[in-house]
Amino acid sequence: MKFKTTAELEPLKEILGQDKAINAMEFGLSIDDIGYNIYISGETGTGRTTYALEALKNYSRQKDSHLDWCYVYNFENPHEPIALSFQRGVGRKFKKDVDALADNILSDFRNILNSEEYEKERNQILTNYEIQKQMLIQQIKDYGKEKGFNFKSTQSGIVFIPIDENVDSNSKEFLESKIEIENMTIGIISKIKQLEEDAKNKIASLEESIAISVVDPYIKSLIKKYGKNSKVKKYLLNMREDILNNIYIFYMDDEELQSIDEREYFLKYKVNLFIDNGKEKNIKNAPVVLELNPIYPNLFGKVEYENDKGVIKTDFTKIIPGSIHKANGGYLVLYINELLKSPYSWDLLKRTLQFKKIQIDTATSMKPEPIPLDIKIVLIGSQYLYDLLYYYDEEFSKYFKVLVDFSTEMARNEENELKVARFISNYCNKMNLKHFTYDAVQVVLKHSSRLAQNRKKLSTRFNKIKELIIESNLFADRRNSEFVDKEDVKNAIYEKINRINKIEKKLDEMYQNNKLLISLGGKKIGVINGLSVISMGEYSFGRPAVITVTTSPGHKGVINIEREVRLSGAIHDKGVLILGGYLLENFSKEVPVSITSHICFEQSYSCIDGDSASSAELYALLSSLSEVPIKQNIAVTGSVNQKGDIQVVGGVTEKVEGFFNICKIKGLTGDQGVIIPKNNLDNLVLTEEIENAIKNGLFKIYPVDRIEEAMEILTDTTFEQICDRINKRLKKFYEMSK
Template sequence: MLKYNNTSEIKELECILGQERAIEAMEIGLKIDNPSYNIYIAGDSGTGKTTYALNALKNYASNKSSHKDWCYVNNFECSREPIVIELERGMGKVFQKDIEKLIETLLDELRDTFESEDFELSKNQLLEDYDIEKEALLKKIKKYGEEKGFKLKNSKVGMVFVPIKEKEEEYNKDDEESEAEFYKVKRELENMAIQVVYKIRDLEDDAKEAILDLEEEVGKYVVDPHVEALKEKYNEYDKVKTYLDCIRDDILEYIYLFYLDEDELKEKYDRDHFNRYKVNLFVDNGNEKLNSSAPVVVEINPSPSNLFGKAEYDYLNGNFKTDFTKILPGAVHKANGGYLVLYVDQLLRYALSWDMLKRTMQSGMISVDTQTAIKPENMPLNMKIILIGSNYMYNLLYSYDADFSKYFKIFVDFDNEMDKSEYNEDGIVKFIAHQCNKNNLKHFTYDAVQEVIKFSTRLSGDKSKLSTQFNKVMEIIIEGNAYSKIRDTEYIEREDVKKAIQERRKRLNRIESKMDESLDKGFTLIETEGSKVGVINGLSVLNMGEYSFGRPSRITVTTSPGNGGIVNIEREVNMSGPIHSKGVLILGGYLSENFAQEFPLSLNAYICFEQNYGGIDGDSASGAELYALLSALSEVPIKQNIAATGSINQKGDIQVVGGITEKIEGFYYTCKKKGLNNEQGVIIPRNNSRNLILDDEVNEAISDGKFHIYTADRIEEAVEILTGVKFEEIRDKVKEKLHKFSKIQRPAKL
């Protein structure tokens, strides 16, 4: 092992401890470039799965360069369906500025061009030609009218002919034939006037068309060189070239807007018209410090809009208005070309997010969750998704969501314990050194480190293991530093670590203290001396959040003749969990095999956890229940100074149980309160010996013979320890009692 006086002499930890299986799975998952090989990382909180995942992704991202810039631009054919354009990293911002500069340049140059003398001369020449033709038509009809005795005048209703005074008198003097001639000439002139009006309108339309053609030709002369230059610059991007052609055509169509002054433009036309030429730089990967590093995006609130973006809108004149410039990206868009990290418990809070994510993986295309009238074009999916959650959530998704296994084929399972090897113990030393340097904490002495390692072993619940819940270890490091400051020592010492552990327990053990108080006052009935028939001290563990502690519980059994079998009183009142109920039913199987081969098993046996008001589950008390049942049937008393734990099977084997350390300590401290007599102890399954990581006081009491731990593999061994009587003798008495019950139940022969 490492040799050191304190952790300041130790090189810091450079890798994660005890997760070789998880690391191998993660490595292969990141190396497989397949859209179905996304990754699910599972493990208990504090095992370092998130920290490791982000570090691993950062390393892989540094060698990946498939991410691009993405822009949304106006679709001039259908503005409701904006077009997405993919560009190399850094080119998005360049493209955005190029288009912005293009429009600014054209505004200036077109305004200057249309205000130039040459353009005005050309335009005036067209208008002059129009005026000449118009005047010629008017002159011709005017002359003809005068020849007929009529004068051409303009009125509100258009051109009208009125008779010249002299001619009018001449017509008035004539007869009816002359009057008819008058009206005939007038109608002829009026029809000619109508024809002239239409010809003038045609001339006006031709003039306008000629001016528009002139503007378009001038516009092309100004616009085309700039557009062609950009097309040459973006020659590798077909979509950009197509878009530039669309911009060019649209500018020429609305070219008159480019030479209006700002006030006139705002007054007469849509003030947002020029927004259609903007570029929405949707995803900009050109601002990365390392352009070769792919994005690693962690989304802690994966709502639909946070994942898949949204479109903002303006409220104008009672209407909601939006366009492609208001489309915002989500985490999926930002992570495209790289890695997206999501926490399962948060993701499944949004059912729509999970469904949209699955559809994205199925289609291979990323949409925008606009929920508005616009439908932006989807972008192709190119990223790996990493889900971080619990094993429980993994099992649920795998079992109940058929799509899950299709797209998350890599399972990275973080263990909550590791072997207690020299390598891993040295790793904990390096971990402590790293945290002390990182968080500016005092360093640990050698003895203090050993106390932390002991704490880690206790967390694992196995002498041969260490816990990988480094968040718990980190808490002791920080709190040990605080107590070292209080004592004003140079380094964190063993005393500081023990104090941190003790005070932490003190902060969390309110319920335990209340139970101790109930025991002191005699409210809770537990005896640690003497012997009783059908009564035994069982051991259980109570979990209060992150804190758990052991408690002895008095188990009583009464028996009588009958056919009710073994009755679990807790189950009858719905206070027994399924595992506990199963353990009680196993007792019947054991009795049937060992005592009911020659006659029917006929008994009523009532088993009860006394003063149990909160329910019970687990099968670790099944052994104690059987011992009490055998005591009740044989009428051989059980020693109250010995508690028992361990589950049994129908063949009489004693099986390992959990929480063995807490159970032993719980009974020890109960005995201490009642008074140690050097005879108290606990029976545990022999295979649970490796799980004993007792605190110093209990270990010392065991070493001094004040408290005892007995191990057993079989029911027979445990019964003899509890009663001091050979099992064969007890077996005979039980058999005799059951035979007696059977006779009582058997109907008499006539």
């Protein structure tokens, strides 16, 4: 790499070290099928979410199926609001036009009702009615006089009074005349009522014609503008019919309107703009939605309610969209662990995918019309959760066919080293931080390999690299330096460890005060220094563990003391049982292996698991059987199989460093070291202090492939001699056990 500082480099903006994942993501996004949703697995900090959102943002430019959605009143079934779809940006225009409709009709209708022309036509109808009514009443009066009666109107009706006060009211002629006049009056009143009804019908017809003349231009205008959608056209025609059927509301004055619930009545002529994709700057880009809290209402929407004097009310304008509605036509990103925490959300998501419709379930009789589903769902989670869902949820593999697996490491080569430097350059620019010198980048690269636990790899957990960049800047600031140098990075690494290594320091103190017993010199039979790793959150460190073995004649075989007291895990138990297999394979050809052997981790008071101490246990067992002492200045790690091959183990760097630190506390002698599996060499990424100690001959690493090699290093005795001593002793044990 040819640069002095990262300021000279072109910033890296693409994802790094995830070629396989990128190919899988592109494959999944290229298939438009409801079953090809995507599951992104990998560890936190590998850039899963950042990459997913960036990739979806790029693909969103190619997808063009997202729509605006409105919920409107259903005039045929008020409990089932209708969902109407529109092209992007049209939904808000439709809402504006329809919301203004009722106000415009009310205003126009009142203007006409207050006009002279309307008053004239209405008064003409009423005048004609009055004239005809008076003519009929006059007929009654005239006929009454003809028969000798006067006409008089009272609250109880029409009364006929004889003109001649002396007439005999009981005479036949009087009674017949009175009955005749009353019958005629009944007929005339019936005609008057008919005239009144006709006048009312004429006024109603006049108002209806006015209403049609007012309403139809608005409705026709809306149909012309939005009526290409047959569903919208039907809604507008139903609205027209409802307005005309209830036109009396529109000619109420303000005082009369206050006597009814004006808002609730006119609400059915409003529009709920449910999804507005026209408000975005790039409305052509399909929506990309990240839902961090996928509880049911956030994911699938809800219906809000209001308390009106103790009565719970709701309506179609209170239907609220969920993130799946907002992402419809585009992409929805969810964290699977959060999704599974929320009751019902996971099952309802699968049901939505199955029926390809988004249904809002409510606690009332309101059932909003489902919206068709057009979406690509991206789940982000661990490999562990993916495996659980794949094996225990038969529907999971049906709807999530694409696995995008993020790796935690990448090859350490010149190309990737330069890309990491460019990544540092980009992050420094983005966060306005000091740039790194060439030497500082080298320290970051080594730290990255340490995170990957492999000298030939670099970590892709870039959140850890970001933390190191930020913290290194702090130390550069303290020096008032223009750039971050290697010492700043080293200080940042050291200080972070120093903040979280309280337990390690406590153990160091116990070794120093001889509260934890360990020998780092001389030789002992059946005693060896094994190595273990202690994990404390994000920090792990290695520590030696004194392993002792005793043997005697008997038939119980190899006894794991930790197992007997239930302080041993299954993998550790397996490792101990392998020791018995190795003994039978190599030492039971002449006589049966008749021993009782006890293996113990001294001063260990917590559960032990893993098989990385199995080789150390075997060395101590062979030492005890052969009575050949083992060097205490060499610690051991490695797994062993029944054939005597040394197998790789985890945490080899921490184990070597842990033993080195104890040696440094007790005093480096120059002959101390660690035996490790040869195949673990690439996993060693040691601190600069230990590297220098090795170069100066103060500390040694012994890579081995076989038990024989390690035993000769530990005892300075040939393995053939050791085996000869073991066979002789086993024969003695056999004779004694008989």
